[in-house]
Amino acid sequence: MKRLLPLGLVLAACSPSPEATEPKTTMLDPKPTVAQTTPPPTKVEGNPNRVYQLKDLKRVTLTVKGKPIRAWVMDTEEKNSEGMMFLTDKDVKADEGMLFVFNQPQPRIGDDGNPRGFWMHNTLIPLDIVFMSPKGQVLNIGHGKVQDDTTVAASGEFQYVLEMKAGTAARLGLKAGDTIPVPKL
Numbered sequence: 455m456k457r458l459l460p461l462g463l464v465l466a467a468c469s470p471s472p473e474a475t476e477p478k479t480t481m482l483d484p485k486p487t488v489a490q491t492t493p494p495p496t497k498v499e500g501n502p503n504r505v506y507q508l509k510d511l512k513r514v515t516l517t518v519k520g521k522p523i524r525a526w527v528m529d530t531e532e533k534n535s536e537g538m539m540f541l542t543d544k545d546v547k548a549d550e551g552m553l554f555v556f557n558q559p560q561p562r563i564g565d566d567g568n569p570r571g572f573w574m575h576n577t578l579i580p581l582d583i584v585f586m587s588p589k590g591q592v593l594n595i596g597h598g599k600v601q602d603d604t605t606v607a608a609s610g611e612f613q614y615v616l617e618m619k620a621g622t623a624a625r626l627g628l629k630a631g632d633t634i635p636v637p638k639l
Contacts, residue, residue, distance in 0.1 A: 503540040503576075506533055514553060516616065518634055519626040525553040525616065527639060538617055539576040546579065551618035555639055559588050559611045569607035572615060574598040580620035584628065588613040592632045595623045 500507035511526040511533075524547075528534050534554050538546070554572075564570045572583050583596040585608040596606035597620060608615075614636055623629075 501540055501545070504536065506536055508541075508545065512639075514637055514639070516551075516553065516634055516636065518616075519628055519632065521549070521626055523549055523551050523616070523618065523622075525551045527553050527555060529555040529639060537572070537577070538579070538581065541578060543579050543619075546619055548619060548622065551616050551622070553636070554615040554617070555636075556613050559613045560608070562608055562610050562612075569605060570612075571596065571605040571607035572598065572617075573605055574600060574602045577601060581617045582620055582623040584616040584618070584623060584634070585609065585612040586614040586616065586634060586636070587611065590614065590634045590636045592628065592630050592634065594630050595628065 500509060506528075508526055511528070514525055514527055516523045516525055528537060534556075537554070538552055560570055562570055571585075574581070577598065578600060580600055581598040583598050583606050585593040585596070587593055587610065593612055594609040596608075598606050598617075609630075614634075616634065628634075
């Protein structure tokens with residue numbers, strides 16, 4: 455009897471439950487309804503990875519060493535955070551850049567004791583990063599590497615930062631001590 459009890463329990467566990475039934479087949483209407491059709495693809499304007507599309511940003515023309523640079527203006531904390539993320543070489547021309555504007559001068563060293571500056575997270579093109587004083591004087595020019603999270607630090611208190619394609623500052627002859635007039639924004 456002791457040998458049959460485990461066998462009986464195993465057989466009982468393997469048998470179908472009383473409410474189990476055969477699956478039913480449902481016929482679908484061969485003509486799909488509107489809800490069943492896939493909508494046609496829509497054209498996405500701009501860069502789908504960006505919150506702030508270039509076409510929607512304010513632009514200014516800066517004069518850098520006598521040459522015009524058309525710059526998109528990033529004048530809020532949210533815009534500053536996105537910066538040139540996800541832009542490609544074809545999105546930014548040789549005479550274009552991005553001007554970051556802060557409401558007040560930013561200290562060289564943050565409250566945490568670390569140098570203040572910019573990084574290249576999700577940035578797909580190498581950049582020249584030009585830190586400028588509240589009067590537009592170039593403090594230093596950093597060089598950002600593609601997708602590098604290392605801080606490119608300012609050498610002093612800055613209120614503006616101009617990002618341009620890598621090599622643009624050298625091509626224009628821009629150096630520390632030069633001034634880039636920043637229009638009232």
